[in-house]
Amino acid sequence: MTGHAVQPAERALIRISPVHQCGYHARHMPVPDPDLLVRLPLFRRVRPEDRVRVAAAGRLRRYERGDVVFEEGEPPDDFVTIVEGRVKIFKRLPGGRDLILQIFGTGDPLGAVAVYEGRPYPASAQALDPTVCLHVPRQAFLGLLEESPALVRGLLSGLTLRLIELTERLSELAGAGVEARFARLFLKLSEQFGIPRDGGRFVPFPLSRQELADMTGTTIETCIRIMSRWGKEGVLTTERDGFVLVNGQVLEQLAGR
Amino acid sequence: MTGHAVQPAERALIRISPVHQCGYHARHMPVPDPDLLVRLPLFRRVRPEDRVRVAAAGRLRRYERGDVVFEEGEPPDDFVTIVEGRVKIFKRLPGGRDLILQIFGTGDPLGAVAVYEGRPYPASAQALDPTVCLHVPRQAFLGLLEESPALVRGLLSGLTLRLIELTERLSELAGAGVEARFARLFLKLSEQFGIPRDGGRFVPFPLSRQELADMTGTTIETCIRIMSRWGKEGVLTTERDGFVLVNGQVLEQLAGR
DNA sequence: CTGTCCCCATGACGACGGTCATACCGTCGA
DNA sequence: TCGACGGTATGACCGTCGTCATGGGGACAG
Incomplete structure (x- = not known):
């Protein structure tokens, strides 16, 4: 799989279900189980009785691929946490393009930025996969914040981490x-999700060309050009359920160390 | 001043003292007065006795233009607050250019991102003017955080605000x-510092061409071209101690609404 | 007064990457 | 089986902006 040249016909394409822009409202689901919260890093360290309160106040919702979790500019009524699935956070750029700021996964909080101050969401959120989210009404969440230093600490840590990542991306975009930006993106994904395979690393994180382009702040054409060239050069290949970093060395090189 | 065309000879240039890269260590100054802290937004709402503790633990330092307050990658030993002056937060880009992430002024905290988690500073800080900073040792600051919910709230608010601003800049840079980025920069400065003058707005915030370029993520040549063209077109002029937005309409236009 | 230094200014040139246009291929529904 | 659709692929073109090179002008030291 890695040794010989890849024929065009062999190149497996990502199979990503079409995005249905239809659904805005998510399907409601049964009331969450307090034990579920233990699996969410943010709530792990709060007192058990507080988890019960959160579970009682919260609601689970299911989103299909393409469903909107919230839209930029909306007031944050809920504090949202991903229980299962992936959600992209993105801003619409003048000109029609999107810029994906971040992709969150299981256990990550959504809209932590907005909920505390009650500011409108600074970006939109849309499900990449079939996703289940825990929605806790803002007031209930704020009440819990008052009493749980552990939660505040978690929130503060999360914010600082995101802030650092954003400054990093800003300098990448500028410099x-x-x-190089594509190379760094895949190296980061590989570090986070990659598992060894055939001398390279497999990253089980499917993304369409459009999504890749939106993550690096470029157009789909430029993205396709680079990806298809890398495929031919044996640097990185696309599979139905992710990517394979065949030659990490070259990527490190292109990333500029 | 606004009506007639500006002759090249008339265009006053910014007078910005040369940057001496020499000084890293700042001059030490007398122990701070607790009353001084009342003027710093972050400490205003903490209890008076806590302000006394901070004042006792803190030290004032003086920086000249170009002096380094901290460098990217260093561990954050202190929590720093600007008492007087301006400090630029910037990242060095591969290729030698700098990207200014933010310019902080009187009352703003520096390195709030790093101090909580103890991570190394994600960017460098350098004084733009003669500046006085209050340095509070990290441990003392963390102790105070434990006991002062007001301080925690202030920190959280500040971080969320910065995060929102950074996402905004990211999308500007990408889109x-x-x-347009220059136009938005000046409109923002005008909104923050501008005062009406001769039908336009004067922004008492001197910046060199190089600093402007670093704030918008471009090169000094491109910056100079735009600024000198705007000067001739009567859109915006440079003065020794700031800028004059002569025609805000055009800037709004260029900013893309 | 004169040399030096730093900042500002302007021209020429080229490349990176965005835009437009076209085509291929697999999936799905009729 | 056929057609429509969405995602992927590739070529041609060209504008924006980064690079290099050169020159002017004010401030300051000797």
Whole structure:
């Protein structure tokens, strides 16, 4: 799989279900179980009785791929946490393009930025996969914040981490070319999710060309060009359920160390 | 001043003292007065006795233009607050350019991102003017955090605000051209510091061409081209101690609404 | 007064990457 | 089986902006 040249016909394409822009409102689901909260990092360290309160106040909702969790500019009525699935946080750019700020997964909080101050969401959120989220009404969450220093600490840590990541991306966008940005993106994904395979690393994180383009702040055409060239050069290949970093060395090189 | 065309000879240039890269260590100053803290937003709402503790633990330092307050990658030993002056927060880009993430002024905290988790500073800080900072040792600050919910709230608010601003800049950098970014920069400065003058707005916030370029993520040449063209077109002029937005309409236009 | 230094200004040139246009292929529904 | 659709692929073109090179002008030291 890694050794010989890949024929065009062999190149498996990502199979990503079409995005149905239809659904805004998510399906409601049964009331959450307090034990479920233990699996969410943010709530793990709060007192058990507080978890019960959160569970009682919270609601689970199910989103299909493409469903909107919230839209930029809306007031944050809920504090949202991903129980299962992936959600992209993105801003719409003048000109029609989107810029994906971050992709959150299981256990990550959504809209932590907005909920505390009650500011409108600074970006939109849309499900990438079939996703289940825990919605806790803002007031209930704020009440819990008052009493749980552990929760405040978690929130503060999360914010600082995101802030650091954003400054990093800002400097990449300003300083590095498109190809370098792609290289860094995949190296980061590999570090986070990659598992060894055939001498390379498999990243079980499917993304369409459009999504890749939106993550690096470029156009789909430029993205496709680079990805298809890398495929031919044996640097990185696309599979139906993720990517394979065949030659990490070259990527490190292109990333500019 | 606004009506007639500006001759090249008339265009006053910014007088910005040369940056001496020499000084890293700042001059030490007398122990701070607790009353001084009342003027710093972050400490205003903490209990008076806590302000006394902070004042006792803290030290004032003086920085000249170009002096380094801290460098990217260093561990945050102190929590720093600007008492007087301006400090730029910037990242060095591969290729030698700098990207200014933010310019902080009197009352703003520095390194709030790093101090809580103890992570190394994600960016460097350098004084733009003669500046006085209050340094509170990290441990003392953390102790105070434990006991002062007001301080925690202030920190959280500050971080969320910065996060929102950064996402905004990220999308600008990805979506808008250089000229639009300059227009937005000046409109923001005008909104924050501008005072009406001769039908336009004067922004008493001197910045060199290089600093402007670093704030918008471009090169000094491109910056100079735009600024000198705007000067000729009567859109915006440079003065020794700031800028004059002569025609805000055009800037709004260029900013893309 | 004169040399030096730093900041500002302007022109020429080229490349990176965005835009437009076209085509291929697999999936799905009729 | 056929057609429509969405995602992927590739070529041609060109504008924006980064790079290099050169020159002017004010401030300051000797």
